[in-house]
Amino acid sequence: MSRRRFATRVDAIGAFQVMELMDRARRLEARGVDVVHMEVGEPDFISAGPILEAGRTAITAGQTGYTSALGLPALRQAIAAYYARWHGVAVAPERVVVTAGASGGLMLLAALLLEPGDGLLLADPGYPCNRYIPLFAGAVPEPVAVDADAAYQLDAALAAAAWSARTRGVLLASPANPTGSILARPALEALLGEVRARDGWLLVDEIYQGLVYPTALESIPEHFQHGQVEADRVGTVLQLLEDAEAPVYVLNSFSKYFGMTGWRIGWMVVPEGAVEPLERLAQNFYIAPSSIGQHAALAALSDPAMAIHETRRRAFCDRRNLLVAGLRKLGFGVPRVPEGAFYVYAELPERLRAAGSRAFCERLIDEHGVAATPGTDFGSHRAGDHVRFAYTADLPRIELALARIAAAVSA
């Protein structure tokens, strides 16, 4: 009998369908076809000027060596200062762990917390890696179907109903990918209470922190600063915690609000006692996050860069308003206005559902030049009925995309 070439765990890890679609788009573009890109979850803006400058300076100054596995002390301090200034919460810099993107952070947490066979509750639909990384650690992702009436989020009641003998905790993302939904403060408080009563831990993916918009389809009020919108929301789950040992792990990143996807820098805020084992894991997994990326990330938190991020947040909000209104007019279901991130998770018009979202996305790209992601990338709950549109294109391109989607719908 021949030996397996690759470990069986690899079989359980699915490919990003969105990447296949992107390749398809690239092939069309190589033939001269214009494609509006609404498939990939990354801002269309390049990193803000002060970030680019800091990256260049770091290279010129030769800041190219390993850093501490936990990150540059100056960056850990700056992240703590960011929480104090923008979210009114005191976080000790020692609890901040700089990571190789939020993805690197989740790998560390999976290694730290999950025994083989442990269960982890997460929302379906949800970001696929948040399922696959725990799976890789031998854990059992326990998807919980969420719909618009539960704000597309896993709340206390759903968690209580789904909690099994093997469940150890909950991983939630707020704002979420692909739905852009936010867990309001009372719901988050209740979920935290439920998880703690069961002696579990709560992992909160706050990677879209800051990319938040009004509930109504209107622009962000002029005087609102970073992250500020409706009063019933928290800027971070950390605002609800009283002690530094609460079993809550926050994942965050410079990728989205700060527009730094390719620099691969994220961070976590973890209970005090978790820092030392996480340092050991990070040392062994990847030694340290990119030093140049960390120097650039420091500049992302500066006032001039924050002003640029805020301008971009306003642009995202205006795009959202246009896209949601346009899709609704075309017969797509958007029962809840997405309040954050840069996605609209839209239900296909009824008569297109039988063919399914994958077939629709293939036809949309091949025949109409719009790339979007089928719901099947995000789970199985009603995934064939949904398409995720990323509003990572400017207003004129979104107008164009809507006209093309209209043609696809009526074809």
Ligand SMILES: Cc1ncc(COP(=O)(O)O)c(C=O)c1O
């Ligand atoms: C919900 C969510 N979490 C985590 C990530 C990973 O981000 P990064 O590794 O770039 O920080 C993404 C990226 O799209 C995401 O959507």
